[in-house]
Amino acid sequence: MKWTEVKVETASEAVEAISNIMMEAGASGVAIEDALDVENFQSDLYGELLDKEQFTHIKEGALVMAYFPETTFLPEILPFIKESIARLPEFGLSIGKNEMLISEVAESDWATAWKKYYHPVRVTRFLTIVPSWEKYETTDTAEKIITLDPGMAFGTGTHPTTRLTLQALETVLRGGETVLDVGTGSGVLSIASKYLGAKEVHAFDLDDVAVTAAKENMALNPVADDVYVSANDLLNNVTIEADVIVANILADIIVLMVEDAFRLLKNDGTLIVSGIIQDKKAMVIERMTAVGFLVDQIFQQGDWYAIILKKTEEE
Numbered sequence: 001m002k003w004t005e006v007k008v009e010t011a012s013e014a015v016e017a018i019s020n021i022m023m024e025a026g027a028s029g030v031a032i033e034d035a036l037d038v039e040n041f042q043s044d045l046y047g048e049l050l051d052k053e054q055f056t057h058i059k060e061g062a063l064v065m066a067y068f069p070e071t072t073f074l075p076e077i078l079p080f081i082k083e084s085i086a087r088l089p090e091f092g093l094s095i096g097k098n099e100m101l102i103s104e105v106a107e108s109d110w111a112t113a114w115k116k117y118y119h120p121v122r123v124t125r126f127l128t129i130v131p132s133w134e135k136y137e138t139t140d141t142a143e144k145i146i147t148l149d150p151g152m153a154f155g156t157g158t159h160p161t162t163r164l165t166l167q168a169l170e171t172v173l174r175g176g177e178t179v180l181d182v183g184t185g186s187g188v189l190s191i192a193s194k195y196l197g198a199k200e201v202h203a204f205d206l207d208d209v210a211v212t213a214a215k216e217n218m219a220l221n222p223v224a225d226d227v228y229v230s231a232n233d234l235l236n237n238v239t240i241e242a243d244v245i246v247a248n249i250l251a252d253i254i255v256l257m258v259e260d261a262f263r264l265l266k267n268d269g270t271l272i273v274s275g276i277i278q279d280k281k282a283m284v285i286e287r288m289t290a291v292g293f294l295v296d297q298i299f300q301q302g303d304w305y306a307i308i309l310k311k312t313e314e315e
Contacts, residue, residue, distance in 0.1 A: 011096030022066035034062040144195040164306035177243035187214030204232040235260035251280035274306035
């Protein structure tokens with residue numbers, strides 16, 4: 001069987017959005033090469049080493065490569081893809097060169113090729129993410145190993161927004177909490193929450209593909225085998241009281257769940273949000289403080305931010 005590769009050269013901050021666009025358009029898989037990942041790893045504080053030439057051949061920006069079955073009628077879906085990408089600046093995301101290249105590839109060339117971009121990575125002081133096909137042994141008794149199979153639709157937790165969110169969770173969780181993970185994707189934040197001591201974790205995602213992937217990843221990590229994973233639109237109709245709510249999604253989506261997050265958090269509860277670029281940070285903070293949240297801490301990596309907010313106690 002042959003496949004069509006649709007490759008988009010873009011800016012690093014747009015890779016997740018473009019990956020989602022490709023999957024919505026019917027792609028069977030997505031691979032990413034991101035120059036920023038290399039920079040982030042080389043300046044890593046946790047002692048990780050990376051063969052830059054093996055990881056990526058691009059010096060700046062990112063490549064998003066989507067794969068469509070040969071039965072897909074591309075002239076029908078390419079206008080949707082191009083239009084959707086062109087609109088991303090409206091959400092504050094740079095799309096860089098935004099150059100597209102279409103080519104034909106054999107199934108054997110792409111079905112496993114994307115795996116070479118993922119390696120074990122120490123993402124926080126205590127958390128290391130290991131792709132399920134890699135062998136990794138630790139000599140550090142404090143190190144927690146998150147085994148992840150992202151498939152071809154999700155990353156392995158190396159994107160700055162995910163790393164920032166994991167660092168925030170490590171800062172907040174002390175043990176025994178109820179956590180709501182909104183837009184769980186691969187499920188990495190839920191797994192990390194369990195490793196960090198959360199008692200009960202509920203993971204939500206609007207995408208059925210994400211729900212399936214998250215459930216499969218929970219099964220790879222026995223500590224997370226009791227995480228509740230379900231399809232849901234943000235926090236709509238959720239009634240579970242939480243100590244911590246975490247959401248690593250786009251800023252314009254985050255602001256849609258502010259009232260529900262405030263409603264569901266216990267007094268003195270914590271909201272962690274990430275996926276926020278510089279141009280959107282003020283907007284998110286203004287919206288949060290308007291409903292009663294107080295900014296506790298802000299984490300930054302490059303142009304990306306994660307914010308820890310506290311729910312003020314009712315008088």
